[in-house]
Amino acid sequence: MSDPPGLRERKKIRTRNALIDASLRLFDEKGFDETTIAEIAAAVDVSPRTFFSYFTSKEDVVFYDNEARVAEALDVIASRRPGETAIDLLARAARHTVDRDFHGPERSPESAARRERLIESVPALQARALRLLFDTQRRVARALYEACPGELDPVEAAAAVGALVGAARLAAMTSHDSGASWEETRAAAQRAIDITISGLASLRSREDEPG
Amino acid sequence: MSDPPGLRERKKIRTRNALIDASLRLFDEKGFDETTIAEIAAAVDVSPRTFFSYFTSKEDVVFYDNEARVAEALDVIASRRPGETAIDLLARAARHTVDRDFHGPERSPESAARRERLIESVPALQARALRLLFDTQRRVARALYEACPGELDPVEAAAAVGALVGAARLAAMTSHDSGASWEETRAAAQRAIDITISGLASLRSREDEPG
DNA sequence: ATGCAAAATTGCAATGGATGAAGATATATC
């Protein structure tokens, strides 16, 4: 899987990165809708057709690192610690992801904020972002369910993940909408997570009772 | 606003309904992607261009009744009963919406299920659905905040709404994914709502303590 | 080195959604 990558692989990665860089730069300079595939391809000196062998759509470029993010979250879920409850595990994954999103290694906070603004301003990107968010939640819910055999049923896992992500996301949106800073928004998301985790945790005692 | 609607208004409504009916019928018969705007327009005997003066995109037709649904939910929020807590109010709105979605008056359960299947099978429609869902949540969160002055701050309202909707939605998706029936899915959504409401309600006691 | 198979890239053409503009037509208002 991680042998010395051959020339073919290296070239592919280089092209992919070049497409990402050119795309994000152009989106930032001219706007998303105003940037054509032809321009992106020209900037990287490949055929426009080639763009679509790397990304399924213009929107996809913006979320180039999504898969890596999800993989990290799933890793956390998979690394359940002894004695850790399902909710605690979920909370840890949430914390990890928030930290990664706001202090992540990938790119500067400026570029992250720029991307947020871009997504915010383009309906097609908002739609894609939400789609990815839901796909992610499904995968996390399934992973959580599988990491905690006998402790949760699939619907409970889904409810927990959905509640947590839903709360964090809408809280962040609301905070952001009201003009809050990057840090304040992060804090709002964190608070929403804490609230939801407490709520979910307080339910566990009820689980054993007859219903 | 509700004067005797003139001929112009009536014709507009008639055209709009005809476009909706023809669209849904064709989507069902041939599939979404396989149906072109030209065909829809031809079926209603209007110019293709006219379609876009009624709907901003092909996807929009499928969600023709969304605005009415949201309006109902907001009505419930606005009709807070004496002594009703914010969370109880939210729970009531959620119950109302679930009932409406599953036993609603609009169209038959079959057509509702058909629509679900359609949305499920077309990525573009899923994306639009999620987009609308989030817009709705924002509006509901704001309404809830305004209906309960002093009881919640905006971030808490957002967290509550986000948690509730997120839990219900992902639970329903998960249930549906596993091949559950319409009724079972409804039950799963209801259970997720109950779980989340209990969790949120149990937090209220903590609110007054110093933090 | 050389040949061959697989993978990647390219050019080309076609589809179809979406938008803009100008003119024709129908409806409302007086």
Added chain:
DNA sequence: GATATATCTTCATCCATTGCAATTTTGCAT
């Protein structure tokens, strides 16, 4: 009726996206 206005049609255009066939590049084995 006459005029203002909303609506619809026609026509032109842009561009994302896809399929296909031809061509080039790489991996690998001789």
